[in-house]
Amino acid sequence: MRRERIASVLEREISNIVAQEMKDPRLGFVTITEVQVNPDLKEAIVYFSSLENPSENLKTLNRAKGYIRSTLAHRVRIRVIPQLEFKIDESYEKSRHLDELFEEINKDNQEE
Numbered sequence: 001m002r003r004e005r006i007a008s009v010l011e012r013e014i015s016n017i018v019a020q021e022m023k024d025p026r027l028g029f030v031t032i033t034e035v036q037v038n039p040d041l042k043e044a045i046v047y048f049s050s051l052e053n054p055s056e057n058l059k060t061l062n063r064a065k066g067y068i069r070s071t072l073a074h075r076v077r078i079r080v081i082p083q084l085e086f087k088i089d090e091s092y093e094k095s096r097h098l099d100e101l102f103e104e105i106n107k108d109n110q111e112e
Helices: 002-021 054-063 065-075 091-111
Strands: 030-037 043-050 083-088
Touching (some): 002 030, 043 054, 054 065, 054 083, 065 083
Parallel strands (some): 043 083
Antiparallel strands (some): 030 043
16 A cells, blocks of 8 residues: 555656656657556656657656656655666557557458
8 A cells, every 4th residue: 555655656756857847858758657666665667658759768767867866855755765767668559559450350350
């Protein structure tokens, strides 16, 4: 229960930091989709989606880890701010691919 609350707070705050405070021109439009915190609360995996150039955005977010973490330390009242690991959330792409496959199957069934 505590882990989920911390993950939720981190997700909200990291979203705000990335969207409103980071001034890096290399960072495109990024949406934080999920944060998973390890049981010991020392590490957090931050999943994000991006419509344009997600690999470049991943590099930019990784370069900004220190800034994001220090900003979190001023906003979130927990004993230890977890180390952040950013990962591209590929669930949207996977679901879109599945939708395309289902449409193709439906089209083939209607033609028969």
